[in-house]
Amino acid sequence: MRARSLRVLGCVAAISLATAACGGVGDDTAGGDGSEVSFGGETTGGDGKAGGSDNEINVTGSMTTLGFSVEDEIAKARVAEVKQAYPDLDLKVTSGAFDEQQFLSAVAAGKPPSAVYLPRSELGTYAAKGALLPLDDCIEAQGIDMSLYRESAVSQVTYDGQIYGIPEFNSVRLVLANSNALQDAGLSPDDIDVSDWDGVMAASKQLYQTGGSGIQRIGFDPKIPEFFPLWVAAAGGELVSEDGQTAYLDSPEAVEALTYTVSLVDANGGWSDFKTFRDTWDFFGDNNQFVADQLGAFPMEDWYLDVLADVSPNAPVTAMPFKDREGNLLTYATGQAWSVPKGSNNPTAACAFAATMTSTDAWMAAAEASKADRKKSGGAYLGTWTANKEADERIFAEVYEPSGIESLDQAVKVLQSLQDSAIVDPPSPAAAEVKKAWEDAVLRALQGDQSPEEALQQAQKEATEAIADAQ
């Protein structure tokens, strides 16, 4: 008798577990499919509040966000704008960076946040999985003018012809060189022209220094794997097609870019010593690699200028644009976006929130607040970069003032020149897997485990499979 009841219990347990696993979002009633969701556009009439303005939307109730923290002035000022615009909205911001697992388990459990703040590069994946709502109705209801946003950013939040996110920040890359080291090696900034790969290699070799306990100064750090897409674009290729559906990780351009950048690292001591040395830099401190003369030049994200302005405004830094091999300006942009998950408890508020947070007025207020804060703390204000072109134009026309520190002001000019020459990671249904595939491939090539061709061929196979699986 006991044996039988045990067996029955076991089966029950297994079955209940299997069903727990079987239920996906598709079976959930919460949210339904996109067509039933209202972003407030047509409900206005029903409310007593609806007045003459056809743009008046009743934003009340409660809403939650995920992936966003209200820590700096730029966030605070914009959240204040939201609260001012919608005093009846009960807004709860769950702090912490976007966490895929947190988001997916919340969606799977039927309790997603009302709005989610996530990297634009990952948005396509969630759109493909059906975890996000298309925002076309939202854009219409809120009257958001998508033409104000940078094209490259909008392309990242567009999947299969529909828009799934409202772009937020925009971060680009530029080249930062150590002017003292250049002078030391008898070079001028013109010698670090990244359109001339042989020239960069030659300059790097002149800047590279070793001594006592190993490397003392890296000549030119290509910043791979992180910036590999930039190098591929410089060689005239792309890692993934614009629609995100086809991977070209082993294209001749990619192989060429990897071969070159690996040779750069090899010329700077080889990956193992190179990384070991780089890990000892006081990257965010006042004894950073420019001050301590541990680096010749590298491409870097724009926010690093803010770090320098904070900790070592007088570091010997010369900024210059990244370029493709034909000499055209080129950069690689990344950023975040606001999206509304499927099953959001308050899409109307989420949409209004996203629209307000990314509006020109909110960005202006944020820029002013940031500038005031920087002034108070004694750091130079170097501008605020957003995916909203109108906001950027106004910030740099009305808020930004040159700091008087020549190197930083010159860097800001370089940044301004780069904004419209950006490549981005296209929206891919398997963005994370594709990225992991090429990152790992670059690392294998750096470590000498595989040749660039072999490494990228393996990555291409992995990426292609991942994209096929995600369909």
Place this chain on the structure above:
Amino acid sequence: MRPETRAAYGFLSPWVIGFLGLTLGPVIATFVMSFSDYDVLSSTQWVGAENYRDALDDPHAHAALKNTFFYTALYVPLSIGIALGLALLLQSAGRLKGVFRTVIYLPVVTPPVATGVLFLQLLNGQTGLINNVLGTFALPTPNWTTDPMWIKPGIVIMSLWSVGSVTLILFAALAEVPAHLREAALVDGAGAWRRFYHITLPMISPAIFFSVVVNTIASLQLFSEVYTMYFGATTTPPPEEALFYVVYLFEQAFRDFEMGYAAALSWLLFLIIMAITAVQLVVSRRLVHYRSD
């Protein structure tokens, strides 16, 4: 049913319920899931043995398995050997015994995450303490954390720091070797080494065997220290040499949400551990001597 039996079942019920609901049920569910494609968001799809075919074809799974085996094969014998040496040392430490035992055990009390963070620094090729010491003795100073060849040996060194628990087990076993046996051998004029080999070693062989089995199982599931050192939010992707099996399983399940594939990986690990333990049991029949007391 006798009241006694009913009461007995009552006492056992927590474990029985837990076993069915949290052990047997999940093991079966893992097996069932391993034939599915499930990503938490979309509905489950049944894919037959595809996950297992993928695993056989997946270079990362191969690397993870290779690394894990390499580590286990290096770490387990070294840890047993060193622990045995330390246990013998401890036995003859006299008045220092208590202090020395505490000192050896301190690293075991250190949380694995903390050990990972600490050794990330100690193993650094350029500034690390370990190379600092090696350099003083004019020994080679490899880049333990970035050179593909040295990453796993570095991890073994870190693990060996926590050899204290095995040491204590073997020390306890040594303490149980009856003095009269050792003394008898002494009288017989057996040399120290022969005495150890023919009397002490057989007598503590069950403890050694136990340590081998438990350490093997734990090594095959190494996670915390390695994950701390090389995974999570890092600016460069983790080197493939640091990809251990459970780390890969964790990343598949909870970063990529390939639950079905991860379930297949779990099940494979389960089989591997069972097989290795079974082999160890068979081999032990010839090598381990159980006292008949």
Place this chain on the structure above:
Amino acid sequence: MSTDMTSVPATAPLAAAREVTPAPTSPSPRGGAGWARRVAVWLTCGVFAVIFVYPLVWLVSASLKPRQDVFNNKLIPDPFAFGNYAKVLEELPFLQWTLNSVVVGMAAAIAVTLSSALVAFGFAYFQFRGKNALFALVLGSMMLPSAATLIPTYLIWNYLGLASTQVPLWAGNLFGSAFYIFLLRQFFRGLPREIFDAARVDGSGFFGLFWRIALPMSKPALAITFILEFQASWVDLLKPLVYLRDESLFTLPRGLKSVLDQFGQGGQREWEVVMAANVLVVLPMFLLFAVAGKYIMQGISVSGSKE
């Protein structure tokens, strides 16, 4: 719960819960040779002691250095940067994490001690058919890698809506854990049967036997169970990584990992902050070891001595 994959090798030992009876030490050799031998032994001990302790000394020293000195490998910080600790406590919810670790550790330890004792008593006191087979199953389940149950367990908690709470970190312990059941059963079996028989005659129920007689008489074994589990829970990283998403719910190991990601290699490279945080994570375990080291070492020592 059984073979915890995050535990360092052999902290989940298979053990017989009986006192170690140290064999009488062999007569110490006298004379010059014995003296020389003793010095050699002590020197060797000293070398190994340095190997085991110095990394911890290095850690404490590094945690008190200004950023540019963290990696200089000097023993005494110059100057002392106590501000590193202030920064950790200011910028991170470290006290909250410590409190979380205490709460989770207590819940896990209490749950596992009581439930394991209950089951162990069932095995120790009663005679019934199939007992040996069932007990073999208990022992067998110890060998099961927790990876084999990780994913469905997560899905169960997710299904129950508890996947992002601290509950999964300890609730599984309510059902007993094989190693502790084994340990406590051995101990209960050592209790004189006559006491229980007398209580039965006096009209005590079975639960009374367990609660009023077996438990009070087994305090050392219960203490070993409690402390080993508290320690295991305290150092666990995998479960908190799987379940805890909200920073305010983090336990110390999960918190330290996020400090490393934020201030270490993944972030700002303020290694002095990481080192200070690391000391604060290690310290409570050392305090526990200072207070209850006897139980911890006993728990480990007795393992492997039988079966």
